[in-house]
Amino acid sequence: MYMDMVGRQQTTLPTGNGVNNVRKNIGVKISKFLLMKGLRMLTLLFAICLISFLLIKNSPIDPIQAYVGADMIKVSPEQREKIAEYWGLDQPVMVQFFSWLSALLSGDLGTSMIFRRPVSEIIGERFWNSLVLMLTAWILSGVIGFVMGVVSAMKKDTWIDRIIKWYCYTLASTPTFWMGLLMLIVFAVWLGWFPIGLGVPTGVLAEDVTLADRLQHLILPAMTLSILGVANVALHTRQKLIDVLASDYVLFARARGERGFLLFWRHGLRNVALPAITLQFAAFSELFGGAVLAEQVFSYPGLGQATVEAGLRGDVPLLLGLVLFSTIFVFAGNLIADMIYYVVDPRTRESRTI
Amino acid sequence: MSILVVENLSISFNQYTESLKQKNVNVISSLNVTLEEGEILAVVGASGSGKSLLAHAILGILPNNANISGTISYDGEILTAARQASLRGTEIALIPQSVNYLDPLMRVGNQVRNSVKVGDAVAAQRKVFERLRLKSGVENMYPFQLSGGMARRTLLSTAIVSGAKVIIADEPTPGLDPVVIKEALENFREFADNGCAVMLITHDIESALTIADKIAVFYAGTTVEIAPVENFNGDGEALRHPYSKALWRALPQNEFIPIPGSQPRPNNLPSGCLFAPRCPIATLECELAQPEMRELRNGRVRCIHAT
Ligand SMILES: Nc1ncnc2c1ncn2[C@@H]1O[C@H](COP(=O)(O)OP(=O)(O)O)[C@@H](O)[C@H]1O
Ligand code: SF4
Ligand SMILES: [Mg+2]
Numbered sequence: 096m097y098m099d100m101v102g103r104q105q106t107t108l109p110t111g112n113g114v115n116n117v118r119k120n121i122g123v124k125i126s127k128f129l130l131m132k133g134l135r136m137l138t139l140l141f142a143i144c145l146i147s148f149l150l151i152k153n154s155p156i157d158p159i160q161a162y163v164g165a166d167m168i169k170v171s172p173e174q175r176e177k178i179a180e181y182w183g184l185d186q187p188v189m190v191q192f193f194s195w196l197s198a199l200l201s202g203d204l205g206t207s208m209i210f211r212r213p214v215s216e217i218i219g220e221r222f223w224n225s226l227v228l229m230l231t232a233w234i235l236s237g238v239i240g241f242v243m244g245v246v247s248a249m250k251k252d253t254w255i256d257r258i259i260k261w262y263c264y265t266l267a268s269t270p271t272f273w274m275g276l277l278m279l280i281v282f283a284v285w286l287g288w289f290p291i292g293l294g295v296p297t298g299v300l301a302e303d304v305t306l307a308d309r310l311q312h313l314i315l316p317a318m319t320l321s322i323l324g325v326a327n328v329a330l331h332t333r334q335k336l337i338d339v340l341a342s343d344y345v346l347f348a349r350a351r352g353e354r355g356f357l358l359f360w361r362h363g364l365r366n367v368a369l370p371a372i373t374l375q376f377a378a379f380s381e382l383f384g385g386a387v388l389a390e391q392v393f394s395y396p397g398l399g400q401a402t403v404e405a406g407l408r409g410d411v412p413l414l415l416g417l418v419l420f421s422t423i424f425v426f427a428g429n430l431i432a433d434m435i436y437y438v439v440d441p442r443t444r445e446s447r448t449i
Numbered sequence: 450m451s452i453l454v455v456e457n458l459s460i461s462f463n464q465y466t467e468s469l470k471q472k473n474v475n476v477i478s479s480l481n482v483t484l485e486e487g488e489i490l491a492v493v494g495a496s497g498s499g500k501s502l503l504a505h506a507i508l509g510i511l512p513n514n515a516n517i518s519g520t521i522s523y524d525g526e527i528l529t530a531a532r533q534a535s536l537r538g539t540e541i542a543l544i545p546q547s548v549n550y551l552d553p554l555m556r557v558g559n560q561v562r563n564s565v566k567v568g569d570a571v572a573a574q575r576k577v578f579e580r581l582r583l584k585s586g587v588e589n590m591y592p593f594q595l596s597g598g599m600a601r602r603t604l605l606s607t608a609i610v611s612g613a614k615v616i617i618a619d620e621p622t623p624g625l626d627p628v629v630i631k632e633a634l635e636n637f638r639e640f641a642d643n644g645c646a647v648m649l650i651t652h653d654i655e656s657a658l659t660i661a662d663k664i665a666v667f668y669a670g671t672t673v674e675i676a677p678v679e680n681f682n683g684d685g686e687a688l689r690h691p692y693s694k695a696l697w698r699a700l701p702q703n704e705f706i707p708i709p710g711s712q713p714r715p716n717n718l719p720s721g722c723l724f725a726p727r728c729p730i731a732t733l734e735c736e737l738a739q740p741e742m743r744e745l746r747n748g749r750v751r752c753i754h755a756t
Contacts, residue, residue, distance in 0.1 A: 347543065347550035348552070350508050350510055350538065351542070351563065351564050352539060353538075354534070361555070365554045440554070441554065441593075445591065445594065
């Protein structure tokens with residue numbers, strides 16, 4: 096309430112002094128904003144923990160079978176019971192949940208059953224591979240998509256606009272794995288320009304793998320994700336810029352003699368960049384989903400591939416760890432999107448409260 | 450001397466009807482106005498009578514689906530599209546209606562500086578803000594932070610710094626308190642006294658009458674009368690057109706009698722005189738053809754029965 100009043104008062108103060116006071120308030124507002132978001136994050140994480148734990152408990156995955164694997168026939172019912180007791184599987188569900196939760200809080204994500212290594216270690220290592228892939232695709236699709244949307248809107252209803260629109264609508268309905276396979280067939284199998292899969296060459300010692308090797312393995316999956324990723328930004332930017340060009344303030348700018356690139360530079364760019372950046376950050380979750388499929392197609396050793404394997408082979412600790420990690424990741428993307436709007440847009444920055 | 454002459458201007462829009470057929474909708478038909486240096490011409494008329502479109506046609510910023518015929522000349526020469534493009538913002542300036550015409554994400558000081566065509570933009574902007582009594586902090590504000598009066602003065606600043614000779618103000622006063630309106634009107638008088646030609650588009654006839662030299666009355670996309678301001682007096686007997694008389698009598702301080710009926714929609718215009726369906730003195734003859742604009746007693750009128 097107090098914040099609200101301060102905010103409103105500033106909007107009516109015509110002096111330079113008023114503007115300064117507003118700036119001082121930004122720090123307070125942002126801390127409050129982050130605190131609220133942090134609380135929301137914690138409740139969300141708790142809910143996700145509970146739901147995924149219950150889902151997995153009630154799924155047909157038998158943790159003991161997953162752990163023992165093919166040797167299952169050699170395990171007698173008595174031994175089975177012993178294992179269950181040792182792991183606490185004979186305890187009530189909620190007791191199991193809270194003991195898992197307290198382990199989580201102390202930083203212990205458990206041990207992956209298929210890799211026989213701590214889950215945190217696997218996620219940490221896979222995360223870097225995925226991050227490089229996703230960031231490359233994210234930046235490429237963001238920049239290219241934005242430029243496509245701008246060109247399309249500035250040249251609305253010309254052939255170039257039609258081509259860009261057609262491209263985007265076609266791609267919006269293309270499945271990632273299909274595009275990935277297509278890229279593989281054309282560039283890896285037919286043309287032989289890129290390796291068929293994996294993150295590094297086979298038969299080479301880890302310390303001998305060069306940056307160029309890694310890049311070569313990165314290009315195809317990153318291209319697959321970018322080619323698909325542009326559609327959303329491009330169409331969104333196109334529509335937004337068309338709206339901006341039809342706005343009163345652009346009409347007035349034209350009445351003052353502005354036109355062409357100068358007009359776009361002064362009024363178009365600043366008014367479409369913000370929504371485009373926000374959209375791109377909010378698209379983190381889709382990117383994550385796309386990466387899962389692309390990594391699978393290209394056998395790229397990232398988080399996505401690990402998720403598929405953990406799911407298929409019933410690796411419960413790894414699966415839960417990945418679910419939590421991806422929640423944090425997507426949440427962070429959305430948080431950054433909100434923050435950018437908050438900090439960059441003068442309308443929220445210099446007046447309104449959260 | 451007439452600096453801007455609009456003759457027989459007609460504007461129509463290509464529109465798609467429900468059956469997806471293209472249709473030409475006439476929104477302005479054979480419109481005539483003249484702007485003189487040192488004079489304020491007030492353009493009055495109901496909403497939808499084509500006032501804004503006239504302003505946009507003069508500036509050459511109509512949408513792409515508009516078809517234009519007739520001539521507009523500036524300083525004795527026909528205004529072509531290329532000439533319009535070079536005169537916009539240098540010789541002819543627009544003062545729009547509201548703060549929505551300012552870029553919401555650009556500081557207003559910068560927006561005014563962008564209108565400066567020659568010399569030091571920052572100095573010019575500061576000078577005009579000082580002259581209009583806008584505090585120095587205002588230049589760093591965003592449009593949403595401005596009060597109504599500050600927004601209007603900022604919009605006015607863009608016209609002042611451009612150094613234009615023709616100022617077109619499109620409804621610059623709605624929603625403002627009387628003090629601010631009075632100040633705005635004084636600014637326009639100042640423009641005219643400095644030798645500019647001012648076209649003041651408004652539906653606030655009363656305040657227009659306090660500063661204008663001539664009044665052009667619009668009805669359904671055309672000018673029905675152009676009269677010196679003194680004619681708006683008494684019960685309007687000096688006025689020429691039945692619509693202007695009715696408009697004058699409908700004012701609160703006069704008889705306050707509204708005109709029965711409503712202005713025809715652009716897609717449903719009468720074939721003869723556009724005012725015929727509502728005209729108390731209409732005859733059969735009036736419905737045959739749209740009357741021509743003619744000179745009458747030091748003014749102009751589009752009515753065959755006007756005396
Ligand atoms: N782009 C457009 N397409 C079709 N009709 C339009 C367009 N712009 C304006 N009109 C029509 O032209 C008429 C005059 O509009 P306008 O000049 O804005 O009126 P005023 O400013 O006098 O209120 C209105 O009936 C409006 O519906
Ligand atoms: S021409 Fe006829 S209908 Fe039109 S205004 Fe004059 S008298 Fe009325
Ligand atoms: Mg208007």
